[in-house]
Amino acid sequence: MEKKSGFRNVAVGSTLCWITLFVVIPYLIVVAYSFLTPDPSGTVSWIFTLDSYREIFSPVFLIVCKNSFALALSTTVLTLLAAYPFAFFLTRISESIRRTLILIMIIPFWTSSLIRTYALIILLKANGIVNTFLLSLGWIDEPLNLLYTQLAVFTGLVYTLLPFMILPLYASLQKLDTRLIEAARDLGATSPRIFFHIILPLTLPGIIAGSTMVFLPALGLFYIPDLLGGARSMLIGNFIKDQFLVAGNWPLGSSASVILTLLMFLLIAWYFLSSRKINQGDMREVI
Amino acid sequence: MEKDPIVRLRRVTKRFDDVVAVDSLDLDIYQGEFLTLLGPSGCGKTTVLRLIAGFESPDKGDIVMNGTSLIGTAPNKRNVNTVFQSYALFPHMSIFDNIAFGLKMKRFEKSVITEKVTEALSIVKLGGLEMRKPHQLSGGQQQRVAMARAIVNKPQVLLLDEPLSALDYRLRQEMELELKRIHRKLGITFVFVTHDQEEAISMSDRIAVMNEGRIEQIGTPSQIYEEPQNMFVAKFVGEINVFEGRIVEIHNGSAVVDIHGRHFKVQNRKDFANGRAVKVLLRPEDIMVTKDEELQGTAPALAGKIEEVIYKGKTVDLIISLDAGETVFVTQFFNEDQEDVVYRHGHRIHINWPYGWEVVL
Ligand SMILES: Nc1ncnc2c1ncn2[C@@H]1O[C@H](COP(=O)(O)OP(=O)(O)OP(=O)(O)O)[C@@H](O)[C@H]1O
Numbered sequence: 001m002e003k004k005s006g007f008r009n010v011a012v013g014s015t016l017c018w019i020t021l022f023v024v025i026p027y028l029i030v031v032a033y034s035f036l037t038p039d040p041s042g043t044v045s046w047i048f049t050l051d052s053y054r055e056i057f058s059p060v061f062l063i064v065c066k067n068s069f070a071l072a073l074s075t076t077v078l079t080l081l082a083a084y085p086f087a088f089f090l091t092r093i094s095e096s097i098r099r100t101l102i103l104i105m106i107i108p109f110w111t112s113s114l115i116r117t118y119a120l121i122i123l124l125k126a127n128g129i130v131n132t133f134l135l136s137l138g139w140i141d142e143p144l145n146l147l148y149t150q151l152a153v154f155t156g157l158v159y160t161l162l163p164f165m166i167l168p169l170y171a172s173l174q175k176l177d178t179r180l181i182e183a184a185r186d187l188g189a190t191s192p193r194i195f196f197h198i199i200l201p202l203t204l205p206g207i208i209a210g211s212t213m214v215f216l217p218a219l220g221l222f223y224i225p226d227l228l229g230g231a232r233s234m235l236i237g238n239f240i241k242d243q244f245l246v247a248g249n250w251p252l253g254s255s256a257s258v259i260l261t262l263l264m265f266l267l268i269a270w271y272f273l274s275s276r277k278i279n280q281g282d283m284r285e286v287i
Numbered sequence: 288m289e290k291d292p293i294v295r296l297r298r299v300t301k302r303f304d305d306v307v308a309v310d311s312l313d314l315d316i317y318q319g320e321f322l323t324l325l326g327p328s329g330c331g332k333t334t335v336l337r338l339i340a341g342f343e344s345p346d347k348g349d350i351v352m353n354g355t356s357l358i359g360t361a362p363n364k365r366n367v368n369t370v371f372q373s374y375a376l377f378p379h380m381s382i383f384d385n386i387a388f389g390l391k392m393k394r395f396e397k398s399v400i401t402e403k404v405t406e407a408l409s410i411v412k413l414g415g416l417e418m419r420k421p422h423q424l425s426g427g428q429q430q431r432v433a434m435a436r437a438i439v440n441k442p443q444v445l446l447l448d449e450p451l452s453a454l455d456y457r458l459r460q461e462m463e464l465e466l467k468r469i470h471r472k473l474g475i476t477f478v479f480v481t482h483d484q485e486e487a488i489s490m491s492d493r494i495a496v497m498n499e500g501r502i503e504q505i506g507t508p509s510q511i512y513e514e515p516q517n518m519f520v521a522k523f524v525g526e527i528n529v530f531e532g533r534i535v536e537i538h539n540g541s542a543v544v545d546i547h548g549r550h551f552k553v554q555n556r557k558d559f560a561n562g563r564a565v566k567v568l569l570r571p572e573d574i575m576v577t578k579d580e581e582l583q584g585t586a587p588a589l590a591g592k593i594e595e596v597i598y599k600g601k602t603v604d605l606i607i608s609l610d611a612g613e614t615v616f617v618t619q620f621f622n623e624d625q626e627d628v629v630y631r632h633g634h635r636i637h638i639n640w641p642y643g644w645e646v647v648l
């Protein structure tokens with residue numbers, strides 16, 4: 001008993017230290033910077049101001065926000081639509097095939113997602129694999145303009161984030177008691193009605209978890225829009241990156257980070273509240 | 288019960304990989320009866336229910352309901368409902384919505400649904416809990432909801448897969464009576480699955496004793512208990528003592544069996560031939576025990592001594608070891624007139640039984 005709690009103290013303590021050192025303190029620095037004045041030398045001068053926040057609520061940034069949310073939302077919806085059937089399929093196949101499929105899905109994670117994004121460029125560029133293939137089939141006469149489009153960014157986000165949707169969905173579909181489906185069928189429900197009355201409500205926690213895990217990174221992943229969208233697509237992530245690395249306006253970048261974090265925090269809070277309600281069985285109050 | 292059966296299984300076989308779960312099974316289920324499938328774990332009871340409900344389809348044979356084959360009919364199209372062993376209540380729906388589910392699927396009007404659900408709730412005595420969620424109910428209450436959810440649809444046949452097995456002993460006895468009451472009240476055909484022989488005997492109109500995917504015997508509880516057709520049924524349904532013997536004389540309808548050198552007169556229902564080795568089966572309560580000093584000479588009996596006396600309140604159980612070596616289990620009812628009959632460990636006694644109470648196999 002003594003030993004156990006000693007180990008726990010060490011484990012919890014070191015985790016707390018880690019979080020404080022690498023999450024809390026840097027974040028506090030970001031918050032502090034957001035209230036300072038930009039300095040031409042590229043860093044900040046220690047003069048308190050709310051200028052960054054004033055600047056941030058300018059129409060330009062709001063458009064960036066709107067675009068980012070629209071893109072993140074459509075990414076979430078598309079990954080959800082693609083992942084749900086696949087996750088369902090995963091629960092219906094034999095153990096060995098399932099393990100293989102999950103492994104295949106996870107293997108790309110062993111490569112940095114930056115490198116995988118470069119791989120997408122090779123696929124999508126004018127003389128890339130997709131175009132070469134379509135040309136050789138004779139379906140198109142000249143290369144399609146795939147790279148540096150909104151569609152390319154979208155493709156990159158969906159591709160990168162799909163596993164984050166599949167895994168929570170798979171977990172909650174796996175937990176679904178198949179006897180409930182039989183019971184519903186026994187009571188006269190057709191397959192679509194079983195899906196909408198039983199399966200969908202009972203896997204809502206997985207849907208919310210997966211959506212959170214796709215939506216939040218989709219807002220912040222800056223290198224995918226950078227690499228696949230070129231200069232044309234400005235999203236929150238790129239905006240922040242540009243303030244730090246290009247424009248040299250650290251306070252503006254910091255304030256944008258703070259706003260983004262607040263938004264994410266609100267989403268996560270909503271997620272926790274709703275999943276608590278679902279666990280209590282109060283499905284109707286969620287939405 | 289000579290009407291046409293409502294459900295008829297004809298030489299139905301169901302295999303899972305290399306396990307034959309149901310083996311060329313014939314079964315007729317009649318309108319309004321309480322039929323129990325009784326058998327040890329893994330004998331195929333659940334599979335039979337699932338075949339009738341439509342969750343499995345037979346590899347061979349036919350299942351006919353009201354004269355038409357059910358093969359190829361989806362479960363949601365069958366006029367059959369199931370009460371699942373685990374209840375399988377929908378956790379995200381209120382009790383009301385759980386019970387209303389079947390009616391909603393059949394697109395009844397709201398007012399009709401409310402009326403029917405209320406009626407079903409009153410039949411299972413659960414009024415007032417409509418708005419609760421399943422996890423807010425006790426096991427017994429959940430059981431009642433599962434019943435209500437099935438009977439509200441007024442199915443022709445209600446399938447119940449060990450519905451009471453999750454309940455504790457007292458609640459189970461209470462629910463046994465409730466089930467009987469609901470069965471009488473609704474007149475729906477019940478097909479009930481259990482591996483508890485007491486439950487089967489106390490509730491059923493007919494019992495089908497199953498073993499390894501086949502029906503060993505089907506009949507009323509007293510037929511099953513008093514006249515088992517084979518050793519499996521005899522041993523599965525209650526305690527029974529088995530004596531090895533040999534037929535030594537044949538009379539008209541009766542025979543004389545030699546057991547350990549004693550000659551007992553038995554009924555010869557199966558027309559066994561002279562000289563045949565037989566087993567004489569006796570229920571513990573059918574055996575008479577006589578103290579040696581009271582023995583009145585002539586009646587054939589087997590001698591032994593009392594090993595163990597187990598007082599049970601209404602009855603007393605005796606474990607007797609015969610001089611011939613067998614151990615016999617006997618249940619004696621207390622007889623108000625014979626209060627002086629006290630059994631003690633070590634008493635020398637004789638056992639025999641009234642003519643005709645035995646089963647000869
Ligand atoms: N889906 C399945 N896949 C493989 N084998 C199965 C399946 N369902 C049942 N079986 C096998 O079929 C046989 C009969 O099973 P069934 O569930 O009908 O038995 P049961 O009489 O209901 O037993 P219990 O009293 O334990 O519930 C068993 O040997 C079981 O292992």
Ligand SMILES: [Mg+2]
Nearest residue numbers: 332333334448
């Ligand atoms: Mg079973």
